[in-house]
Amino acid sequence: MDPKILVVDDSMVVRTHLKRTLVAAGFEVIEAVDGVQALEKLTEEPNVILVVSDVNMPRMGGLELLERMRQVEALREMPVLMLTTEAQIELVKRAKELGAKGWMIKPLKAELLVATVRKLMAAKAA
Numbered sequence: 391m392d393p394k395i396l397v398v399d400d401s402m403v404v405r406t407h408l409k410r411t412l413v414a415a416g417f418e419v420i421e422a423v424d425g426v427q428a429l430e431k432l433t434e435e436p437n438v439i440l441v442v443s444d445v446n447m448p449r450m451g452g453l454e455l456l457e458r459m460r461q462v463e464a465l466r467e468m469p470v471l472m473l474t475t476e477a478q479i480e481l482v483k484r485a486k487e488l489g490a491k492g493w494m495i496k497p498l499k500a501e502l503l504v505a506t507v508r509k510l511m512a513a514k515a516a
């Protein structure tokens with residue numbers, strides 16, 4: 391099976407946009423609506439190699455998801471790209487401390503997203 395990207399956002403509009411962009415760039419994508427579902431999908435789907443996650447979501451947000459992933463051996467090294475609607479400096483700092491590999495502000499530019507995803511994947515493969 392091919393490597394997949396897990397897109398996590400409580401907004402269906404954003405998920406659809408992300409999925410369409412990444413699929414058009416040749417990636418396989420699965421979706422989750424929040425951190426809780428993301429952790430479930432990461433357990434069910436061993437082929438996920440990158441997570442693109444929103445910060446503000448009900449039940450479990452992106453920072454807690456990141457924190458939980460760092461506590462699981464199999465998920466500890468997985469690159470995570472965080473998305474938010476604003477450049478909240480404290481959030482960015484915290485995400486970096488938790489090992490987020492990138493940070494992007496919504497609305498996302500498709501080319502920039504694809505370029506960043508490719509870079510993270512190349513870094514992981516190296």
Ligand SMILES: [Mg+2]
Nearest residue numbers: 400444446447
């Ligand atoms: Mg949100």
